[in-house]
Amino acid sequence: MKEIEVIITREQNRERLDKLLLPVEADWSRTQIQNLMKQELILVNGEAVKSNYKASEGDVITIKIPDPEVYDIEAEDLQLEIVYEDADVAVINKPKGMVVHPAPGHLTGTLVNGLMHQIKDLSGINGIMRPGIVHRIDKDTSGLLMVAKNDKAHQSLVDQLVAKSVTRKYTALVHGHIAHDKGTVDAPIGRDTRDRQSMNVVDKGKHAVTHFEVRERFGAYTLVECRLETGRTHQIRVHMKFIGHPLVGDPKYGQKKTMDIGGQALHAGVLGFIHPSSGEYLEFEVPLPEPFEQLLSELKKN
Structure with missing residues (x-):
């Protein structure tokens, strides 16, 4: 203790x-x-x-x-979609609604539980609760995550994140009509002083930069592609709210009257990094999940 x-x-x-x-x-x-x-x-x-x-x-x-509780994390057959795998790294397409790693209240059904079943070796740098986990995306965000299979690969991928050389592009549906075609949000993010469970743009926050580009407009909604330069907690959700265009369906940062779609309309569709062993640049892309595509189809009809 x-x-x-x-x-x-x-x-x-x-x-x-x-x-x-x-x-x-x-x-x-x-x-x-x-x-x-x-x-x-x-x-x-x-x-x-x-x-x-x-x-x-x-x-x-x-x-x-008190000392943190130690839990036994069990392997589970969750039929994860492995987009790419070799001796050093794997790339996973995480479904919406799945927590990345176990924590009190979420000890089963997480990405880590599934990884332990499907992938033989995982890096141990982040301890028993987060084997192989290099970075995270929120529970209700779908899309690509890179996973390390050994500690050397893990450190290489972390170094690339620190150097801001990893390509991370997200598709987001936001409230409001964004008139300009592209923009950059450069605003520091830290804990919300009024709500410690949320993040916000604060003067003493960590440096955070999000680039965005409009893909399509639907009257009261805009579809954008966001590219992360940094990777702060809830960065896209906080930054888009900050400029007056919160994500559709976002229960924490969205409008009070928003669509009930089971969480924010956000998908990590493109992920690129330098392979830790070969030095080759790899880039992967996965399409929007079917519910997201269906939502866009409904907006087009209306």
């Missing part, structure tokens, strides 16, 4: 403790902090307090963070 000690400063005086402790761990939410307080794993001057406690200058906050 990890233990952290925080001493309250004059500037933090009278702030609610559950809000004040958010920056201590990057992925914490206020609910998680409140749960730790209920379990008496967060103490103020050695004593348990309620979640609405307001800190005083000089308070000593002791935080005990």
Whole structure:
């Protein structure tokens, strides 16, 4: 169990403790902090307090963070679509609705469960919960992912992501009529200060750039191709919302009145990278899933 000690400063005086402790761990939410307080794993001057406690200058906050649970991840026959595979890498066409790797609440039915059944060797750099996983796409985003089969290949692919040399193109249906044919969104992305479970454009966020090009217009909707220069969490969803064109069907960043299509209309259709061993540039493309194509057909009719 990890233990952290925080001493309250004059500037933090009278702030609610559950809000004040958010920056201590990057992925914490206020609910998680409140749960730790209920379990008496967060103490103020050695004593348990309620979640609405307001800190005083000089308070000593002791935080005990439980060790993460270790899970047995089982191989499952999920009949993943393997677009390409060799001794070093594989490229998978992930279906919409599938989580990439196991986590509490999603221990089965993930891409990793399927990979463990269909692919003999997977890299171990990311640990037992994320074997082979180099990058992710959201649960309700469909499309291409590259998978590493050994640690050397894994590091090569990660280095390419850092160098921004990987080609990643997405098709997205957004709300509104985009008048100009192409554009670039260059706006930093970080945790939303009002909702720790969401991302937003924030001044102190990480550098994020999305290039987009209009493919077709349907009156109140626009079909765009987005090319990622960086790969921040929910980047396309956040950036398109930022410019006033949120993704259709997006439950987190979309309009209140949007189509109920089981999640955002977003598909990772093109993926290109340099092969870790041969040095050859490989590029793969998969068509839109049938429901996405059907949605576009309906829009054309109307």
